[in-house]
Amino acid sequence: MKKITVYKSTTADGYTAFIKAKEFIQKHNLEYELNKLTETAVPKKKMKKFLYFYTSCNLTETLDVTEEEWRLLLTNKWYEKVLDIPEEDRADFVLDNANEAFRKPIIFMDYYDEQGCLNEEYEGIGTVGFNNSEFGLYIPKSERNYQLKK
Numbered sequence: 001m002k003k004i005t006v007y008k009s010t011t012a013d014g015y016t017a018f019i020k021a022k023e024f025i026q027k028h029n030l031e032y033e034l035n036k037l038t039e040t041a042v043p044k045k046k047m048k049k050f051l052y053f054y055t056s057c058n059l060t061e062t063l064d065v066t067e068e069e070w071r072l073l074l075t076n077k078w079y080e081k082v083l084d085i086p087e088e089d090r091a092d093f094v095l096d097n098a099n100e101a102f103r104k105p106i107i108f109m110d111y112y113d114e115q116g117c118l119n120e121e122y123e124g125i126g127t128v129g130f131n132n133s134e135f136g137l138y139i140p141k142s143e144r145n146y147q148l149k150k
Contacts, residue, residue, distance in 0.1 A: 001114075004032035004138060007042050007106040011075055017104040017129035024130065028139050037099040042106060044095050049124025050106065051091055063091050070094075073128055075103045104129030109138060 004025065008018050025032050042050075048063070054073070055065050071079050074094065078101035082090050094101050108126035111119040127134045 001112045001116075002138070003110045003112060004030055005035065005108045005110065006032055007035050007037050007040070007102075007108075009037050009102050009105055011103050013129070014102070014104045020130035021105060021107060021135070024132070024135050025138070030138060037102060037106075041099050046108065046124055047095050047098055047106075048091065050108070050126055051124075053124045053126070054128070065091065073103065074101050078102075102128070107138075 006018070006021065008014065049059070051057075051063055051065060052059055055063065055069055057063055065073075067083065070082050070090070074082060078094070078097065082094060082101075085093055106126060106128055108124070109122075111122045111125075113119060
């Protein structure tokens with residue numbers, strides 16, 4: 001079972017991306033939980049796993065977020081702040097300030113087994129903002145198959 005959780009940012013880019021994501025989610029009749037980053041922080045463990053997923057780093061490796069990836073993730077003000085601190089401290093700095101730093105909504109897809117337990121192996125899978133090509137992973141397999149047949 002999949003559960004979608006949206007952490008909405010308050011920036012203009014974030015609002016536009018959230019509206020597009022929300023329209024996609026509603027069009028495909030997907031249930032989701034909405035959290036505002038200003039009110040509910042993303043759990044650090046989940047956010048750290050997301051950064052590994054986002055950067056395609058292996059969990060056994062050192063997390064390496066490039067300047068370009070930081071630029072895409074963060075507001076301009078926070079992007080500049082992040083580049084001013086040592087690389088090894090950047091991820092923790094962003095995680096401590098995630099509610100202010102992220103430019104677009106962060107959308108997670110958590111997988112649960114039949115007993116309702118979170119599959120931690122897939123924790124952190126998600127997207128930042130809305131990209132139509134990436135959002136296919138949120139559509140249930142049965143609906144994807146139906147669309148392909150159609």
